[in-house]
Amino acid sequence: MINAGIVGASGYTGGELMRLLLNHPNVNIEAATSRRLAGEAVSDTHKHLRGFIDLKFEDLDPEEIKERCDVVFVAVPHGTAMNIVPELIDNDVKVIDLSADYRLKTDIFEQVYGMEHADPRDAVFGLVELHPEIKDQSFIANPGCYPTGATLSAAPLADAGLLNMAIFDSKSGITGAGINPTPASHYPNMAENVQAYKLTTHRHRAEIFQELNRLDANLTNVSFTPHVVPSIRGILTTAHLFVNDDLSVEDVRGIYSEFYKNKPFVRVLDDIPSLGAVRGSNFCDIGFEVDANNGRIVVISAIDNLVKGASGQAIQNMNVMCGLDETTGIWTPATSP
Ligand SMILES: NC(=O)C1=CN([C@@H]2O[C@H](COP(=O)(O)OP(=O)(O)OC[C@H]3O[C@@H](n4cnc5c(N)ncnc54)[C@H](OP(=O)(O)O)[C@@H]3O)[C@@H](O)[C@H]2O)C=CC1
Numbered sequence: 299m300i301n302a303g304i305v306g307a308s309g310y311t312g313g314e315l316m317r318l319l320l321n322h323p324n325v326n327i328e329a330a331t332s333r334r335l336a337g338e339a340v341s342d343t344h345k346h347l348r349g350f351i352d353l354k355f356e357d358l359d360p361e362e363i364k365e366r367c368d369v370v371f372v373a374v375p376h377g378t379a380m381n382i383v384p385e386l387i388d389n390d391v392k393v394i395d396l397s398a399d400y401r402l403k404t405d406i407f408e409q410v411y412g413m414e415h416a417d418p419r420d421a422v423f424g425l426v427e428l429h430p431e432i433k434d435q436s437f438i439a440n441p442g443c444y445p446t447g448a449t450l451s452a453a454p455l456a457d458a459g460l461l462n463m464a465i466f467d468s469k470s471g472i473t474g475a476g477i478n479p480t481p482a483s484h485y486p487n488m489a490e491n492v493q494a495y496k497l498t499t500h501r502h503r504a505e506i507f508q509e510l511n512r513l514d515a516n517l518t519n520v521s522f523t524p525h526v527v528p529s530i531r532g533i534l535t536t537a538h539l540f541v542n543d544d545l546s547v548e549d550v551r552g553i554y555s556e557f558y559k560n561k562p563f564v565r566v567l568d569d570i571p572s573l574g575a576v577r578g579s580n581f582c583d584i585g586f587e588v589d590a591n592n593g594r595i596v597v598i599s600a601i602d603n604l605v606k607g608a609s610g611q612a613i614q615n616m617n618v619m620c621g622l623d624e625t626t627g628i629w630t631p632a633t634s635p
C-alpha cells in the first residue's frame with residue numbers, strides 16, 4: 299500500500315484528492331493536514347466524505363509527514379508551497395505540488411508572480427499526456443487548471459508545427475478560486491452572471507506558452523483570457539487556432555487522434571464537448587470545427603478543474619511515478635450531463 303499525505307487538506311483540491319483516493323486500490327490516506335482545523339474530523343469539513351473516512355486533520359511538521367507517508371500532495375496556495383516543498387523532498391518520498399510554485403522556470407516565475415522564489419529548483423511539469431519523463435521523477439509540479447485544458451486543446455497542432463497563432467478563451471467554475479470567499483465569489487455577484495477578468499495579464503498565460511512553445515519553438519503568438527461563470531466546477535476552453543496550411547476536418551481529426559492515441563484521459567469527440575459530460579471525472583474532452591475561410595480551427599476542450607485540472611491529474615501523476623497504470627483509481631465516468 300502507498301501511504302499518502304495531503305498538506306492543505308481542508309481546501310477544495312484536498313477534499314477532492316481524498317474523495318478520489320478513497321477509491322484507489324493501492325492507497326491508504328495516512329495524513330490530512332490543516333493548521334486551522336487540527337483535531338477536527340475531516341468529514342466535518344468535507345461532508346461528502348461522511349462515512350467513508352475516519353481521519354482527523356493534523357498540524358504536522360514535514361519530518362512527521364515524511365516518516366509516515368510515501369507520497370505527499372501539497373495543496374496550498376502559490377507562494378506558500380515553496381516554503382513547504384523543500385523540507386518534504388527526500389529520497390524515500392514522492393512529492394506532487396498542486397500549486398503554481400514550480401511549474402515555470404524560476405526567472406519566468408519571478409516575473410509573472412512578482413515575487414522572489416524561495417526554492418529555485420527544476421521540476422517536471424505534470425501533464426502526463428505531454429511528459430513521458432514523469433515516470434522517473436520523485437517531484438512533480440502539477441499543472442494549472444486553465445493551462446491543462448488550453449494546452450491539451452492545442453498541443454497536437456503545435457507538435458505538428460502547424461500552429462501560427464493561438465487565442466484561448468476559457469470559462470471556469472468558481473471552485474477554481476479556492477475555498478475562501480471573495481467579493482467575486484459572493485453569490486449575488488456570481489449567480490446569473492459571467493465575469494471576464496485579467497483580460498491580457500493572467501498568470502496562466504505563461505504556463506500555456508511554456509508548454510506549447512516547448513512543442514514548437516517558433517510559436518510565439520499565444521493569448522489567454524479567463525472568465526468565471528456561475529458553475530461550481532469545470533473549465534470550458536474555446537481555442538481559436540490559426541494554422542498555416544489548409545487543413546480538412548479529416549486532417550485535423552487524424553492529427554488529434556494520432557497525438558492522443560494511448561492517452562486514455564483525452565477523448566477526441568465528433569461533437570462539441572460540454573462541462574456536464576466531464577464533471578467529477580479525469581477526462582479532457584476535445585471537439586473541433588474547421589473554419590477554412592479564415593485559416594482557423596476552433597477547438598473546444600472541457601475538463602473538471604478539480605479533477606483533470608488538479609486532484610485527478612495529481613493522482614494520474616502519482617500512478618505514473620509509482621509504476622502503476624495511469625488510470626488506477628481514477629477510471630470513473632462523469633456524474634451526469
Ligand atoms: N481550485 C482549483 O480548481 C485548483 C487549484 N489549484 C491550486 O492548488 C492549490 C490548492 O488549491 P485549493 O484547494 O483550491 O485551495 P484552497 O484555498 O481551497 O485550500 C488551500 C488550503 O491550504 C491551506 N493553507 C493556506 N495557506 C497555507 C500556508 N501558508 N501554509 C500551509 N497551509 C496553508 C489552508 O488550510 P488551513 O488554513 O486549514 O491550514 C487551505 O484550506 C493552490 O495552489 C491552487 O492554486 C490548482 C489547480 C486547480
Ligand SMILES: CC(=O)N[C@@H](CCC(=O)OP(=O)(O)O)C(=O)O
Nearest residue numbers: 397398442443470471474475526
Ligand atoms: C476562477 C479562478 O479564480 N481561478 C483562478 C485560477 C485557478 C488556480 O487554481 O490557479 P493555479 O492552477 O495556478 O493554482 C485564478 O484565476 O486565479
